[in-house]
Amino acid sequence: MRQRFCVHGLRALVRAVAKACQQCRNRRATPNPPEMGRLPAERLSAFTHPFAFTGVDYFVPFDVVVGRRHEKRWEVVFTCMTIRAVHIEISPSLSTDSFLLVLKMFISRRGVPRQIISDNGTNFRGTSRILADEIERLSSDALVRKHPEIEWAFIPPAAPHMGGAWERMIRTVKAVLMDILPKSFLREEVLRAALADVENIINMRPLTYIPLDSYECEALTPNHFLLGNSSGIREKDDFDAGMPTLSENFRAAGDLADRFWRRWIREYLPGLTRRAKWFENPQAPIAPDDVVIIVDENAKRNRWTKGRVLDVIGGSDRQIRSAVVKTSSGLVTRPVVKLARLDLKSVNPTAEHGVRGGGNVSAQ
Template identity: 65%
Template sequence: MLNCQSEVFHEEICRLRNGEEINRKSFLFKFSPYLDQIGLLRVKGRIDAAEGVAINVKRPIILPRKHDVTRLLVDFYHRKFHHHHNEIVVNEMRQRFCISALRTLVKECAAKCQTCRNRRASPQPPQMGDLPMERVSPFTRPFTFTGVDYFGPMDVVIGRRREKRWGALFTCLTTRAVHIEISPTLSTESFLLIFKQFVSRRGVPKRIISDNGTNFRGASVLLVKEIERISSDDIERKYPAIEWIFIPPASPHMGGSWERMIRSTKSILMDILPDSGMREEVLRAVLADIENILNSRPLTYVPLDSAEDEALTPNHFLTGHSSGIRELTDNTNSGSALRQNFKISSQLADQFWRGWVKEYLPCLTRRAKWYQPPANPIKLNDVVVIVDENSKRNSWPKGVVIDMNFGKDGQARSAVVNTVNGLCTRPIVKLAKLDVEVEKRGVNVMHKTA
């Protein structure tokens, strides 16, 4: 400390040794400094009368703020208190030292601490991507592009025993219509039976998007094998191959289309389901009622043409009416009446789709969050920590990014991370970049775009 003070306050120390007053323009003038018996600069305070108080509290040692010794002392106290509570560090140091702007210096030290930076590391989400083609494809049959997920379980009463049932929710990504089925298990075989019921009522979808559930993975493989086994010209024309797309693991924001519908379904179920359970047929009727309620919800606030007209709903594309019940205006069974009704239905469908383009599609333009690209995006060979909301932060796994998947806008959307437990794929919003570098040892890393 003597060398530290002599380097910065050399002129003041020389004056004090010669018995002279220090310059009034000096930084130390207001501290009334003096030299103790070993030559340290101390503050001549006003609390010498206090008994039982250490000399360092009464007359603290003066240290320059921008010297390396001062920074090392602050770093020592910062580590001594385990990188927490800057105010404790400030309080402890003030009992021994007099340092100008000490609180700011402690904050600067904490900001530069590598351990603290790793602890505070948080994901930097990329700019919200453009909506996929499945969300903005007008004049297509409902459920041409479908998202699917499970919810539950729900208790049902069968005789004297209680069993669990799950709900399988299919949602049209374009019209936002929903279709709900009951599943006795979460197996692939059970899902295939549910999927067959869905196709029989809503038609064969062109593309299905889901998360990485094992039942969906199994269903995708089985569907491909089944189509290959029974393929013929007639069947291929009637049931074209279904494209199945899986979103990255632990990325519910990429499946918001069906996650939001499941939330609405659960909200209604919470008000309906009794605590004692219900019969399976009652649960089936309840889910059918919920399906109709969700399909009757307005996609927009009010129609643009007239406030008296009804707002556009998914039921308009399914049944031609917002309530799902279409009134018959003509009971004639003649061919001309049927042709006339067919023309009216076609005109109504075109009218609904024009309303969808004019009223609903503009509502999807603005981003709800993640407005700008990150300033420091994740790159190959970056060391990252994988965010897991279901575990404590100090147990989150760390790894090195070895591969990245990019969207059409050129921004990274997911990455393959090499951890001690193997490779895993996670979305960028679940990866927090650490301010460390990984040593390159001739590893050939491929740069993947999609």
């Protein structure tokens, strides 16, 4: 066009036409993540027993040799939301029955958690319903005191970032396993022993800064809360100190736990509350009746589903975190980071730039 015509303001007109094109606006639409929320109470609950607040998830299965057969074994990772300790179990399948047995083994070793947080897997949903029915059945029985109710919380669908506390631990477990496991002919007992070793290694990792100039004070680790020290090996001085009385032992154990928790508050907690971003100007959140496009990493962008927001779900800080969207296939709940709001304003670029009909140049 520039070789044949001299058009004043052509560059601005082309930008205005592209800006007014609804298809171009849809293609450029991106999600607007809300400001990071405050840390949940379970991340800051000092002086609670380990795994009182637990996140749980599965990760990719391993092929094991059983006799002459090859079978799959899934690994289930339980993560303490407060002290960042991990507990690993093996499950033969993804069914609800298998997870119930895994949960029973976890509770037998680590105690009954107050709250379990997970994604919306069918085995997790089924287990939460079974536990709720069991508690309701025992509500009039004295045995209910031995079966305290477990609160089960679910993150929104398609929002793995909201389970980052245990997703990061799964990544650490996988990184260690890939280095130590054989590439083929893996037996189940070898896998079980390797997982126990990986669990201990991860629970020995430092939670706080490691002092390099002084070796007198070691960094705080999850094992300090689980075993009393980082490695679980009792020092020789513990046996040479004489035979204290029962009351002295009880008092010393309580003082030791309190000392670790005071270090947790002084050294680890300040690092959790630090924010290094979220200083931009806040943008208007998604609201009901907004038309959005749902981000789907498993599909091409031109096949992403469009829908209309029916309701929004906010957090304790009044930030909109997820929304209920009506699509052609029904209602879905998605986090805000997976919803791109479409700009449906009607713009006439030719009128804005004074281009009239009948001339040599057309906005088309």
